[in-house]
Amino acid sequence: MTDGRCDRDLRRRTGVDPRRVEQLRRREDERxxxxxxxxxxxxxxxxRSMPRGVPMSWMTDSFDHPPVWVESGHGAHFTCADGVRFLDTNIGDKSTFCGLDPEPVVRAVQRRLADGWQFMQPLEDAIPVAEELARRWRRPFWQFTLSATQANVEAVRLARLATGRDKVLLFFGNYAGHADELLVSYSGGELRPHTLGLASRAFGAAGIVPFNDLDALTGALATGEYACVVTEPALTNVGVVLPEPGFHDDLRRQTREAGTLLVLDETHTLICGPAGLVGRWGLEPDIVTMGKAIGGGVPLGAYGMTEEVAEVHLRERGPDGSPGELATGGTLFANGLSMAAARAALTEVLTEEAYGRTAGLGARLADGLESLFGDAGLDWPVHRLYARSGWSLGGRLPRNAAEADHDAWPELSALQHTYLADRGVWEAISSAGPAVSVAASAADVDDYLAVVGDLVAELTA
Ligand SMILES: Cc1ncc(COP(=O)(O)O)c(C=O)c1O
Structure with a gap:
């Protein structure tokens, strides 16, 4: 963003001078x-042993500064190999909502380690975990994987078998994991792979429409081609995009009428309440999927379903009558460590009390941000999503991914993340925004606000 007109537009829209952003970025990168x-x-x-020098190559793309190598983490803080202590407001992109070393999970995993954990047979912990998830999400039947991606993949397969249709309908800006048919973009009038290395034929199996656009949804569902809609209840991977009033009622009504299953992905939004946003907003998915924090940070994915959908698991015939079984699996899925960790996380960490407290801290964060920006004369609206907050630069809260993209300023985000990291606050994924974990305190929120306050002061000086 170098030409004068763009600079003026950015300045008018955000109240910040792009030259100041560039200047501060150079200083903070050096620091x-x-x-x-x-x-x-x-x-x-x-x-020497890993492409790009990281265990997962996206790690060099998703952070706005070089990766830090972690040595230890306790509560809401971790320490890197240089001895820098960070307050973690990225909370592992929601995977460490239980905190970095939740004591009940540590205890449960240690107990399981002493008696063996990988048998490829069920262990009793699976029963209370499935029952507790069923109680919370009011979906009576559950299956387990090792990640949210795999939960979504199996949910889609289940929907295909249930409906005899192939296609998946997505919303722009929704991320549901790194499976081919879930990584779809649209540009130049065509569906395209969102990233490289994906099978081109997968894009025939997906459709995509804007979030909060009920007419576009109606048009897509009218084709009668979709096995399921997969979406988060609120989009959380493009900042936060909240559903407009009535959106979920209409989504549910339209999917029912079209014979399309509704898959709600609570992987991120399970930080919002004991039964995520499904519980908070009274939503009625056919299948609900999740991962990340559900095992207290130990790998686990899960999906729950209505009784009607669960019966599909018992079918031994495809829609065309051919014999076979549903494609589920994974040798290590539902292993003893994951299930012991989930049992402890659900019963001892992710409690009503914890959700009440984290929602209160999220509100403290949002209030603090609002008054900071108000005092600085910045029109940066703040969103509120229980334990999570954040802000938009465009003078509005976006209604969909296109607005969120338009209002984003990647250079300012990069400065924000490096500036915060240089002052011991870790929030290094642009799409994520600050959130509190069960281990965070009011003092942690105030520390975060103080650093953002310093950044705002330097940006507007
Ligand atoms: C909403 C949502 N669903 C699913 C996933 C996939 O999770 P995982 O990478 O743990 O499989 C993510 C990851 O960020 C996500 O944000």
Whole structure:
């Protein structure tokens, strides 16, 4: 964003001078390098055995500064190889909502470790976990995987078998995991792979419409081609996009009328309440999927379903009558460590009390941000989603991914994340925004606000 007109537009829209952003970025990038010599050396060493010097190559794309190598984490803080202590407001992109070392989970995992954990046979912990999930989400039957991606993949297969249709309908900006048919974009009038290396034929199996656009939804469902709609209750991977009043009622009514199953993905929104946003908003999915925090950070994915959908698991015939069984699986799925961790997380960490407290801290965060921006004369509206908050730069809260993209300013986000990291606050994924974990305190929220306050003061000086 270098030409004068763009700079003026950005300045008018956000109240911040792009030249100031560039200046501060140079200073903060330099400071980051000075603070992390050992992390840089580890990245260098890792390049000899891992492409891009990281265990998952996206790690060099998703952060706005070089990766930090973590040594330990306790409660709401972790320490990197350079000894820098970070307050974690990214909460592992929601995977560490229980905190970084929740004591009940540590205890349960240690107990399980002492008696073996991988048998490829069921362990009793699976029963209370499934029962507790059923009680919370009011979906009586459950299956387990090792990640949310895999839960969504199996939910889609279940929907295909249930309906005899192939296609999946998505909303722009919804991320449901790294499976081919869930990673779809649209540009130049065509569906396209969202990232590289995906099968081109997968895009015939997906459709995509804007969130909050009920006419577009009606048009897509009218084709009668869709096995299911897969969506988060509120989009959380493009900042936060909230559903407009009536959206969920209409989505449910339209999917029912079209014979299309509704899959609601609570992977991120299970930080919002004991039964996520499904519970908070009284939603009625045919299938609900989740992962990340459900095992207290130990790998686990889960999906719950109505009795009607569960019966599909018992079918041994495809829609055309051919014999076979539903494609589910994974040797390590539902292993003893994951199920013991989930039992402890659900019964001892993700309690009503914890959700009440984190929602209160989320409100403290949102109130603090609002008064900071108000005092600085910035028109940066703040969104509220229980334990999570954040802000938009465009003078409005976006209604869909196109508006969220339009209002984003990647260079300012990059500065924000590096500036925060240089002051011991970890919020390093642009799409994520600050959230509190069960382990966070009011003092942590105030620390976060103080650092954002310093950034705002420097941006508007
Ligand atoms: C809403 C949602 N669903 C599913 C996933 C996939 O989770 P995982 O990468 O743990 O499989 C993500 C990951 O960010 C997500 O945000």
């Amino acid at each position: 980051f390098r000075e603070l992390h010599p050992r992390c840089a050396a580890l990245s260098g060493a890792a390049e």
